[in-house]
Amino acid sequence: DAGVIQSPRHEVTEMGQEVTLRCKPISGHNSLFWYRQTMMRGLELLIYFNNNVPIDDSGMPEDRFSAKMPNASFSTLKIQPSEPRDSAVYFCASTERVGGKRYFGPGTRLTVL
């Protein structure tokens, strides 16, 4: 199994641009999570899906952030418009079942200039 796959691995963009991060969970996993990691705030849960349905998006910072999961094997996190304070590493994770072990992808390092 290839594990959780994320793309791109690195993204550098200018303030105001749209950014789309992508994630492919482990095959057979029913829950998918998006996390953001910064030095100041640590690992923060942004949103998670169960069976492709958003369950809790209370961690999404503001309306500039949106996430979708159109099918069981793909999810996107979009930031529009991006701001320098969005610079962080964004991790996607998946788990086979509610309350199960979750496995992280390699992350996307986002830099907004």
Added chain:
Amino acid sequence: GENVEQHPSTLSVQEGDSAVIKCTYSDSASNYFPWYKQELGKRPQLIIDIRSNVGEKKDQRIAVTLNKTAKHFSLHITETQPEDSAVYFCAAISGGGADGLTFGKGTHLIIQP
């Protein structure tokens, strides 16, 4: 929601000695407590986890203990080695059907040769 406190933020031990990292949580309904190890520039990796129906779990040099009454859990690493140097995160899942992990702020473990 759940709140997880972790300490110390930095821990330096001599190679071969033991290291202990402690976490407390706020939601008495939390029932799953994983520990993650994150090396510089890499993803968090699950190293051990414990559920609320047991008090201790061991895996070679790593052990986790859970005290539900006091709402705290600890990671114990014995016979530390240079490759144990990393940032360690504790986490908890809130009860009530929620599935989003709440992470502690992390402990930077330094193994001195």
